[in-house]
Amino acid sequence: MPLLLALETSSTVCSVALYKGEQLLGSSELQIEKSHSSHITVMISQLLSNCNVELKQVSAVAVSGGPGSYTGLRIGSSAAKGLCFSLDIPLIEVSTLHGLAAQVIEATPNPERFLYCPMIDARRMEVYTCLLNHKLEEVVSIAPVIVSEGFLEKELLEQSVIFFGSGASKLKSLKKGVANALFINSILPSAKPVGRLALEKYKQEAFEDVAYYEPFYLKEVHITAPTKNKVN
Known part of the structure; x- marks a missing residue:
């Protein structure tokens, strides 16, 4: 093994x-x-x-x-x-999102009843997220999303969705009263x-090319030099 x-x-x-x-x-x-x-x-x-x-x-x-x-x-x-x-x-x-979802799916009785929405905080009202079924198949692909009241509105009409991860708290107040929106805290x-x-x-044998591998940042990273104080 x-x-x-x-x-x-x-x-x-x-x-x-x-x-x-x-x-x-x-x-x-x-x-x-x-x-x-x-x-x-x-x-x-x-x-x-x-x-x-x-x-x-x-x-x-x-x-x-x-x-x-x-x-x-x-x-x-x-x-x-x-x-x-x-x-x-x-x-x-x-x-990372699939890893988060796997924790919740494994701990959920009859996991096929739900969809799973891991959310990673990306600052302000943005999150990195996707929507998965109990087999970790992507129903909605991984993307950066601005959290809004209409997020996954259609999906929530049809099936219960479990939200979790560091970004889920941004959505919780917006989905208050939505019966199919379920939230779990402390999933790290x-x-x-x-x-x-x-x-x-x-x-x-689904391996990465070690020489050229780069993480999935999802968004470009912009690095700027610190601003120096000007002397008048």
């Missing part, structure tokens, strides 16, 4: 998990903002040690590929690519669903 190392750094959560096939051997998680770059390699090393696994035994690295924090995604992808290059093993990408990105979802991709 393959040993899959999973990384999740797309948000304020820094998380790593190790799987042997479908079996979770161990995981580690920090919820300290801006800690990823200084902790990710230490967390990987400690996790492998705790599970009595050597780095050279890892079969593939799975990474949460976005959308999410630009800096966080860069750190996660850099760590994953570095490991894959040095070990000559495959790189697997898992959608985690490496554990990343590892679970990566196993099927590993079996299908």
Whole structure:
């Protein structure tokens, strides 16, 4: 059975998990903002040690590929690519939104009754989101969306939709009184669903090109130089 190392750094959560096939051997998680770059390699090393696994035994690295924090995604992808290059093993990408949804679907009785809408805060009233069924098939594709009262209005007339993730609170007040709009708090990105979802991709050999892989930022990132104070 393959040993899959999973990384999740797309948000304020820094998380790593190790799987042997479908079996979770161990995981580690920090919820300290801006800690990823200084902790990710230490967390990987400690996790492998705790599970009595050597780095050279890892079969593939799975990474949460976005959308999410630009800096966080860069750190996660850099760590994953570095490991894959040095070990000559495959790189697997898992959608951050699919990883969020997998947590809710697995904990929902009769999950086929609902649609699932993971939402990642993208500042102001914008979110990164999509709409999924219980098989993680996209009913509405991943996109940046400005939250409004009419968001998913048609879908909510036909079926119950569960909203969750860091951006869901922006919609909650707008959907007050809508019977089919259900909200769950405290669903955070985690490496554990990343590892679970990566196993099927590993079996299908759905690997990324390590040399050219870039995270799914969804929007272009604009970096500007700081403005210097002018002297009159």
